[in-house]
Amino acid sequence: MGNHFHPAKVLCFIVLLFSVPLQAKLIDYQKQPSLRGQINSVGSDTLSTLMDEWVSEFTRLYPRVNIQVQASGSSTAVPALTEGTARFGPMSRPMRDSEIDAFKQAHGYPPVQLKVAIDAVAVYVNSRNPIDALTIGEIDAIFSATRRCGLPQSIRKWQQLGVSEDWSQRTIQSLGRNSVSGTYAQFKDLALCQGDFHRQVNEMPGSASVVESVGRDISAIGYSGAGYETSSTKIIGVIGFDNQVTYPIYQDIVGDRYPLSRYLYLYINKAPNIPMQAAEREFLKYIFSSEGQAIVEKVGYIAVSPEVAESELSKISSASLGE
Incomplete structure (x- = not known):
């Protein structure tokens, strides 16, 4: 030693550390004519600043979207998603098998895991x-x-x-x-x-x-x-x-x-073949856009690659998004 x-x-x-070159192929976000809705998020404290920045910019685009974020730790995401008190659960670690099993027992399907940034x-x-x-x-x-x-x-x-x-x-x-x-x-x-x-x-x-x-x-x-x-x-x-x-x-x-x-994650309570609410759908599209990943770098994390962004969004097909 x-x-x-x-x-x-x-x-x-x-x-x-703070000026990471942004991937050129990330898709620019296209604002929709009008949007309203409610999103509840419970989970990671590590992702609190990132979530707050995403929410701030997204609600600037869509003032009639109300997003509530509770950052009390990754382990709190699991009961919130399982019990239905939140549909979005930021986590700075992957869910454990036992946590996924508890969610599946409650809902009949697994949560959707999205890699939203690198920390x-x-x-x-x-x-x-x-x-x-x-x-x-x-x-x-x-x-x-x-x-x-x-x-x-x-x-x-x-x-x-x-x-x-x-x-x-x-x-x-x-x-x-x-x-x-x-x-x-x-x-x-x-x-x-x-x-x-x-x-x-x-x-x-x-x-x-x-x-x-x-x-x-x-x-x-x-x-x-x-x-x-x-x-x-x-x-x-x-x-x-x-x-x-x-x-x-x-x-x-x-x-x-x-x-x-490590990757940072956003877990979603998304039932197969049932359309997501428009506000939830657009928020996810914003996160994986060039603007959303620029915020990732602004707060000191690493943006995901265009390939990862495309792969993560593909987990929720266009049909199941209700488009």
Whole structure:
């Protein structure tokens, strides 16, 4: 282990993270003459900013469409969809088999899964922290009780990572999301090699609160979505199993090099062969349009490819959309 000083070109990093080249072949959205309706969405906190931006722009086009968004965690999407209190369920992880089974038992058909964006779970430290990158094994040893990624002992002090004397006796304060969060589940799978968190990880209710807390505590380290960096925090590189330093930036994510990246999902309660409401149909078309995916990049995520956009919309055929 070591302190892994891999100086990053900060300006370049920011540009790459937030100015991803938009795919040229995404279809422009065509506004309809008139539209009204109601959409209820319950689910991921990670997708809250993205959903809010989509809703803001869509309702600007269609003032008579009322969209209610409740962002209380990915796990809350499943009961809302199953019980019928919402027809849209944003999730930052795939539904589990048991969740799909519960939905099918209630409705007689499975929910429709749509990949709406690409996200990366980032590891944050305080901006004053000298660490610039960590291996997957070190991240696992900091956050987990099981250390399935290979290190023989837990890491609880910054001294164990080879930092300077000023930091040598500081105890690591580890922060993360709560168990209803899809980010929690994804980090558990990807960074802990499907192991378990140790009890000292301080669970936070929201993505932004994790990063804000890291910014207030120079001894802290936390994980959250990649779009939440502040002036008092920094995103560190992740050294994968191939010993390459990678970051949650476009080139590393789409090149399948960054080990903590994932799709973000929108699950739909859509009965086969029954037309969707016009407002729901148009909202989905907007999400996968060039304008909708430009918003994905605006908030710090990665747009899906034109091929993915076409494939996801094809899951709901023109006939079943009522066109």
